[in-house]
Amino acid sequence: MTMVHPEKVAGTSSALGLTFKEAVGQRRSIRYYKPWQPVEREKVQKVLEAARLQSCHGNAGHVRKAVVVYRDETDPDVFAGLVDALYNQPQAAQAPVHIYWTIDMAGWEHLRDNLKGLIDAGALTSSYGWSEQFIDEIVLKTADFNVMAGELRFAEWLSAIETGIAIGTALLAAQDEGLGTQLLTGKRQQMADLLGIPDTATVAQIQLLGYAAEGTEAGGQRPRPEFEDLYFDGRWGEALYRDPAVVAELVDAGMIRQAAPLPYRRREIRALAAMFGLPD
Ligand SMILES: Cc1cc2nc3c(=O)[nH]c(=O)nc-3n(C[C@H](O)[C@H](O)[C@H](O)COP(=O)(O)O)c2cc1C
Known part of the structure; x- marks a missing residue:
């Protein structure tokens, strides 16, 4: 369990970072990066921490997983294969960090435990009718809640929403850390093969992180x-x-x-x- 100092629990504005409105306003898809300037691991972690805290249906956060690739610590052949899978878009080779965001349908297996965790945490309350029995007898049998009990198509697009929420937050968190960032699309199977991503997971989108070589307004x-x-x-x-x-x-x-x-x-x-x- 992560211990958090109690005085740090209450969120207060910090001298560092942007306001929410500035982060939204300054974010751009950055297409030119300084290839020579690495991204600090702490900043990458902060981006991922922000994504992890975002809302998801039934708290099923296991659906959204990611593989982080540090260009300078990766086998050059593997990295070249990833850049190729990203249609050789030049910024893919420039950016020193790639986050391969995936949608893992196996993550739904945790739904019951995650819902139970919300009851234990006092988020889902008995005054609204929540109990373990309600989870087992109603929620898990209702396709609108237990997405795997219904049409796969619905489950898949809901899962894409879950991952999209995390990715959207990760973009803003990167902006807040003073990084350039962008989403890329690529050949999903090629990326999965290179990164050992299992069949239950689909590469959703690739997020680049680096220091922008273009001006902060990027035009x-x-x-x-x-x-x-x-x-x-x-x-x-x-x-x-x-x-x-x-x-x-x-x-x-x-x-x-x-x-x-x-x-x-x-x-x-x-x-x-x-x-x-x-x-x-
Ligand atoms: C799901 C998704 C996939 C994207 N894929 C690419 C891509 O492969 N290459 C690219 O140059 N931009 C890509 N983009 C960036 C969009 O083109 C970009 O959002 C658009 O240019 C608007 O610019 P902005 O993000 O700076 O507001 C993608 C954006 C999203 C949301």
Whole structure:
């Protein structure tokens, strides 16, 4: 069991790190890394610790597992195979750390114990009807809760949500640690073979960690669909009002930032391409 000093239990803001709004606003998919600057193991651990604390259905956190690959400590042939599996995207070779996030369907075997753990922890309470008997007689027999009791398709997309929540947090945690980060897609079987990932697990997404070679704005905040096209008020299709005063507040807090491309972005890309010997 990890011992935590009681005074450190209550969360207080720290002089280090970003505010939540700054972390959300400053995060970018970083596509150029300083290949020469390693990432401290402590920072990688902090990213993983943040992901581990995130919410998951029935507390079934065993579904989301990850293999961390430190480029400079990995057999060069294995690392080359991983970069190849990542479609040789140049940033995969530059980034000194890769996190191979997986969805392990075997993790659902722990559902009963995890639910019981929530009762023991005082999170699921008897005043809401929770008991071991309720878990065994109702929850584990209801496909909406025990996903493995229902359609596999549903279980798989729910599992992808679980892992996605962890990955989203890991991206923000990396930003908070002053790292550049990005998600990559690759050839799942090739990666699984190289990393010894069992058949129960599927590589979901690969997270790069490194120090950014591009500016922290990485050319500005990337385009997104309009707020009103995404969020509805009470009924699908009824656009939700976007209050400009709230937008202004988020600009002040550093969450909504200047949209890409910043005026110097072309010159930045040309300089980066020259440094890495890539076409611009
Ligand atoms: C699941 C997922 C897979 C992605 N795969 C790749 C990839 O293989 N290569 C890449 O350059 N970017 C990849 N991205 C990054 C997106 O292209 C990126 O989110 C988009 O460019 C928006 O930029 P932003 O993340 O800086 O806001 C991926 C993102 C997600 C969420």
